[in-house]
Structure formats: C-alpha cells, structure tokens
Amino acid sequence: MNSIISSSEAFNALMAGKQILCRPAGDMLDFDDLDRFPATIFARPGYEFCIKREMIELAGIQFTRPLERADAENGQDIFIVQPACIVQAKFDEADPEHTQSLLNGFVQADAENAKLQLRAIADLFGRAAADPLIRVMDKPKKQRSRKAREDAPAPAGAASNHAAKKTFENSEAHEAAEIETDPVKLVEKFTAQINACTQAELVLALRYTFSANGHLEREHVQHLCRLTELKLEELDPEAYKPAAPSPTPEPADLSVKELQRLQAEAEQQVEDVKQKAVLDDLLGRAASAKTPAEATALTGYTKSWTEEQRKPLVEAIHKRLNELNPPEAAEMKQPPSLLVQIQNAADLTELDCLEIETAGRHPDIQPKLMAAVKRRRAELENQAS
Numbered sequence: 001m002n003s004i005i006s007s008s009e010a011f012n013a014l015m016a017g018k019q020i021l022c023r024p025a026g027d028m029l030d031f032d033d034l035d036r037f038p039a040t041i042f043a044r045p046g047y048e049f050c051i052k053r054e055m056i057e058l059a060g061i062q063f064t065r066p067l068e069r070a071d072a073e074n075g076q077d078i079f080i081v082q083p084a085c086i087v088q089a090k091f092d093e094a095d096p097e098h099t100q101s102l103l104n105g106f107v108q109a110d111a112e113n114a115k116l117q118l119r120a121i122a123d124l125f126g127r128a129a130a131d132p133l134i135r136v137m138d139k140p141k142k143q144r145s146r147k148a149r150e151d152a153p154a155p156a157g158a159a160s161n162h163a164a165k166k167t168f169e170n171s172e173a174h175e176a177a178e179i180e181t182d183p184v185k186l187v188e189k190f191t192a193q194i195n196a197c198t199q200a201e202l203v204l205a206l207r208y209t210f211s212a213n214g215h216l217e218r219e220h221v222q223h224l225c226r227l228t229e230l231k232l233e234e235l236d237p238e239a240y241k242p243a244a245p246s247p248t249p250e251p252a253d254l255s256v257k258e259l260q261r262l263q264a265e266a267e268q269q270v271e272d273v274k275q276k277a278v279l280d281d282l283l284g285r286a287a288s289a290k291t292p293a294e295a296t297a298l299t300g301y302t303k304s305w306t307e308e309q310r311k312p313l314v315e316a317i318h319k320r321l322n323e324l325n326p327p328e329a330a331e332m333k334q335p336p337s338l339l340v341q342i343q344n345a346a347d348l349t350e351l352d353c354l355e356i357e358t359a360g361r362h363p364d365i366q367p368k369l370m371a372a373v374k375r376r377r378a379e380l381e382n383q384a385s
Contacts, residue, residue, distance in 0.1 A: 003109065004048050005049050005050060005051065006049070007043075007047065007049060008042075010042065010049035014034075015266075018051050018052075019051070020051060020052065021034070021052050022034055022037050022049050023047070023048055024048070025046050025047055026048075027048075031048075031052075039260060039263050053065065058121070058123075058124060059123035059124040060120075061119055062116070063113045063120065064108065064109070066081075066102075066106060066107055067102060067107045068102065069099070069103070072098075072102060073091065074090075074091060074092060075091065076090070076091045077089075077090065077091075077109075078090075078091045079109070080097075080106060080114075081101075081117050083118075084133075085134065085135045086114045086133070086134045086135070087136075087137050088111070088134055088135065088136045088137065090137075115131070115132055118132050136205070136209070182215075183215060186210070186215060187216070190206065190209075190210045190224050191227060194206055194227050194231050197231060197235075198235070199235065200232055200235050200236050200239070200240070203228050203235065204228075206228065207224075279309070279313065282301060282302070286298055286316040286317050287316060287320060289317075289320050289324070292325065295317045295320045295324070298313065298317060299317070299353075299356070300349065314359060318356055318360060321356065338354065338358065338369060339369060342354050342358075342372045342373055343376060345376050347380065348380050348381075351380065358373065
C-alpha cells in the first residue's frame with residue numbers, strides 16, 4: 001500500500017533525496033517513475049504522488065523494508081509484527097515498546113506488509129504462518145469504583161453513547177460469528193456505524209477497524225476516512241476543524257520557470273558530484289604516475305572541462321613531473337625556447353604537455369606563454385574542424 005502525498009510534499013521529498021512515483025489522480029494503474037512525466041508535473045493538477053519504498057526478500061517472500069526511526073512520526077499508524085498477531089497502534093516516541101520495535105526492525109507502515117514479514121519469518125524456520133490477526137492497541141483507561149459509577153449523574157447524551165457503544169460491540173460480535181467479505185456491504189455497515197457514533201473516540205476506533213480490513217479497496221477506505229473526518233468535525237469542531245491555509249506559497253504554486261530553475265540546479269549538483277569523483281581519481285593517478293608521459297596523458301580526460309576545473313589536475317601533474325625529473329635535471333634537458341615549442345606544437349596532446357610545463361616557469365613570463373598556448377590551441381582546433 002502506497003501512502004498518497006501532495007505535490008508539495010512530493011517535491012520536498014524529492015529535494016531530500018527520496019525516490020518519488022506518480023500517476024494520474026483516480027487512476028487504478030500502478031505508480032510510475034517521475035522520468036516518464038514532464039518536469040512541470042508538480043505544478044499541474046490531477047496527479048497523485050507517493051514515496052517509493054524499498055523492497056526486501058526473506059525466505060522467497062518480498063515485503064517493504066521495515067520502518068526506521070527517521071520514517072516514523074508521532075500519531076502515525078504503525079503495525080508491529082509479533083509472533084501471535086499484528087498490533088496496530090499510533091506511534092508514540094515516548095513508548096519504549098514502539099521505539100524498541102522500530103530499532104529491531106519489526107514495524108511496518110501498513111497491515112499487508114506486516115503480514116508478509118511475519119509469514120516470511122515463519123517460512124524461514126520451516127513454519128506455515130496462518131493469516132495473523134490484527135489487534136488494535138487501545139489507550140488504557142482509568143478504572144472507576146462501582147460506587148462512583150452508581151453515584152455519578154448520567155450526562156446528557158449518555159444513553160445515546162451507550163447505545164452507540166452497544167451497537168459497536170454487537171457488530172464486532174456479529175463479525176466474529178460471520179466475516180463479511182463483500183466490499184459494498186462492508187462500506188454500508190461501516191457508514192451506519194459512523195453515523196451512529198456520538199463520541200470522537202468511537203469514530204477513531206471505527207477508523208482503526210476498517211483501515212485494517214483486508215477486504216476493502218483503497219478507494220473504499222478513502223471514502224470511509226472522509227466520512228470519519230466529517231463526523232469528527234461535527235462532534236468536536238474545535239479539535240478537528242480543517243487547518244487554516246498557510247500564507248507562504250507552497251512548492252506546488254511555483255511557476256514553471258522556477259521549477260525548471262530548481263531542476264537545472266539539481267542536475268548541475270549531480271554533474272558537479274560526478275566531476276569531483278573523476279577529478280579525485282585523476283589526482284590519485286597523477287600522484288602515483290611512474291613516468292612523465294603517464295602523468296601528462298591524464299589531461300586527455302579533461303578536454304570538456306573549464307580552465308578552472310582543470311587547474312587542480314595541472315598543478316598535481318606539474319608537482320609529479322618535478323618529482324620524477326628534479327628542476328636541475330629538467331633545466332639541463334629543457335629546449336632553448338618553450339615559446340617556440342608552443343608555437344610549433346604538432347597536436348593538442350603535445351600542446352597540453354607544454355601547457356603543464358609553463359607552470360614551472362617564472363611568474364613574469366607565464367602570462368605570455370599561456371597566451372601563446374591559447375592562440376596555438378585555437379589554430380589546432382580550427383585545423384581539425
């Protein structure tokens with residue numbers, strides 16, 4: 001089960017390095033990679049997004065990788081895998097059972113993958129796990145004495161609340177006797193139970209029940225969730241009223257040009273990382289070069305680089321050449337005029353070698369030599385074209 005997120009949440013997750021999937025809204029097709037959609041997809045209405053969850057395989061059974069601590073938020077529905085059942089609860093970072101289950105890798109974000117994980121563990125030990133029960137973890141309630149319950153006056157609506165609880169308990173007993181699998185009848189049953197609730201706690205308990213029902217499709221669960229939201233707003237408007245819209249613009253409201261700019265920046269960052277990796281490799285090879293020819297040949301990998309990008313490699317090659325041929329020996333073998341060699345360079349490879357040699361000359365003549373290098377490079381490139 002993929003949790004649908006908004007376009008703004010998807011954009012923020014993409015910037016954080018997550019892999020995002022997309023599909024047309026309301027479409028029953030599977031989610032697909034973003035590279036199959038235009039770059040302006042986040043600014044267009046009518047699309048649904050989700051974060052691609054990593055899959056693992058155990059005993060031949062595939063399921064999503066268990067949640068980690070950074071993936072869980074307070075109040076989020078979690079499913080704890082236990083030997084006898086699946087425990088559904090609201091994540092509470094103050095609960096040691098929740099945090100320890102996360103650390104040990106026994107928490108899933110949905111019931112289906114929790115069942116698959118339990119089945120895989122059983123198969124690993126040669127056992128056949130039956131369809132596990134899902135137990136909803138309720139918050140402990142304070143016990144009241146019998147006398148206090150008898151003496152306490154019945155509040156307004158208590159009779160109706162009791163009737164709603166009785167209806168809910170009767171429905172659970174009926175489910176135990178006969179499990180309903182027809183989605184249409186299940187939706188009708190849960191809708192009637194939602195309408196009969198007179199307390200927010202009863203509505204929340206119902207939401208846990210139908211969310212864990214394995215016979216309802218995603219659109220059925222979404223419809224029932226919307227009914228519970230409306231019922232909660234009706235019962236307690238102050239606590240469950242919709243949040244006011246944020247005055248700050250969401251990434252979904254960004255212009256097409258702004259999205260293109262952000263995408264270009266992201267692509268440039270990827271290119272910079274790749275270029276840095278190549279540079280680090282070339283610097284290592286330059287430092288360990290056995291001969292001058294081996295060192296100078298490394299410039300062939302930087303033909304498309306800018307002068308600023310090539311500078312660290314040129315300096316590293318020059319340093320290695322000085323180590324292989326000390327300056328005294330180099331001066332004895334150096335031709336009478338480096339400028340003449342640059343002007344008569346036969347090809348770009350020879351010119352690259354001469355450019356490296358200019359770094360060892362006196363700073364006062366380096367500008368003149370570099371100007372000659374650029375002029376000869378332009379001549380050779382024009383001849384090649």
